[in-house]
Amino acid sequence: MSMLQVETDSLGRPIELYYEDTGYGPPVVLLHGYPFDHAMWEEQAFALASGGCRVISYDRRGFGQSSKPVDGYNFNRFADDLKAVLETLDLHDVTLVGFSMGAGEAVRYMSRHLGQRVTRLALVSAITPGMSRSKDHPEGEDEAKFDDIATRIRADRFAYIEQFVARLLDGGNCSRATVEWIKSLAVPATRIAMLACVRAFAETDFTGDMAAAINLPALVIHGTEDRIAPFAAHGKRTSDLLPGSIFRPYEGGTHGLFATHGAMLSEDLLGLVRTPPTLTLPPPVF
Template identity: 80%
Template sequence: MLQVETDSLGRSIELFYEDVGYGPPVVLLHGWPFDHAMWEEQAFALATGGCRVITYDRRGFGKSSKPADGYNFNRFVDDLKALLDALDLHDVTLVGYSMGAGEVVRYMGRHLGQRVTRFALVSAVTPSIIRSKDNPEGADDARLDDVYTRIRADRFAFIEQFVAQVFDGSGVGHATVEWIKSLAEPASRIAMLSCVRAFAETDFTGDMAAAINLSSLVIHGTEDHIAPFASNGRRTADLLPGCIFRPYEGGSHGLFATHASMLSEDLLGLVRTPPSQTLPPTVF
């Protein structure tokens, strides 16, 4: 556990993390409302492929502390920075899935990409998910209000329905579906609700401008109905003109399970790619 903050009553706020393997460091950021264990297949492949793999639970989720507040992207990436600093990681490959992709690009904007030389965005909610002039296919307020209401009414029924939508008939086995559902159940109700507002109300377009000089990989399923391919995958790649863009034909939102081997190979390929540009030493 890593202490990242102390609240007004002196209570410690801690992040649970795992650190396995040897080699270039890869930090994996999980999606909402799951925890670090969703990366099981990729963590194994990366660690056995010669990487040092760090996974952790976002505050409010998994085995990390569950405070009553602090659920916004600035706080999340400050937690990430605290972890990278505590482990003294350098030349990091940062990988974010879904909501975690938003944390990756906010980290670039808020902390200037310190310690990071490559990143991957998988099934990303970037650059935004809310409907707007620039994102006409995004979600409207009524849809997000419905998500909020369903969580408040019956959080466990919502988790069951959401996981079904993540895989969207992609043939993932019953045991795997049940396991993924179990990763969401320890989440704080406050954290789940607060994060709906956080990723719905955040536009990451400005943050992405800070990331264009790093080697990057964007992976998105063409049949993703949670973060649609056109409004999230394609728009994200367009804002990173130097990225490698890998559409997964027919893929749903849950690529970490439905395309586990392919995703692992693509991430290993990114780790082995020389950085496109080294950031100025002053940011490290």
């Protein structure tokens, strides 16, 4: 079991992240989505490692096998945790891949820590540029939406997980066994972490962070039928804010592309890893 200490709490107790480090070659760091853990990347991690990459994935604080403190659930802290992972493992020329909430972590890292050690970026089913409605983001959700989510988590977080996974896959071609496995990835998360991350979604606007990534080879992948982070409000807007990026809509794809379009996503990520940092990306894989 590999654990990496990122800080200590107010009583001096270590806060540690569980991580897996597999394969040899150019490093790829995978940031998982809410409310799951690193294991959601199973298919992509296998494909990347088999394709000649070193694959690092870890559980966000409060989720999976990582420490579960009572605080620290904000995107600045998550970006700092990512920095600790990259530095402790001494990773360079990193392809950074963020899914959903992980995409927010990735772009916050790019701005907060100047993209150190990262040369390629992929944002999959991204929650960027923000989840809440505002003058600059009229397609976002009202505050009442996040209050309702918090109420449902407090009442019965296991029922909420079941409902969330149903929307995540939305009829995608997944076996019942796979659906049950995906739901199980959310069970180790604490109620504190789940509730605090809902608040982080509601309060964080990533628009100002996006400019930090515009000089990298960047790949934006989004399902056209995404019900959690709708295509126009998130995928298209994220691509527009990264004018040098390649935008790859997955026609008919839902939010859970790691499961419903796993092989296709793996091929696209491998294509990004193999792209020299100064060159344009290869054509889409169909």
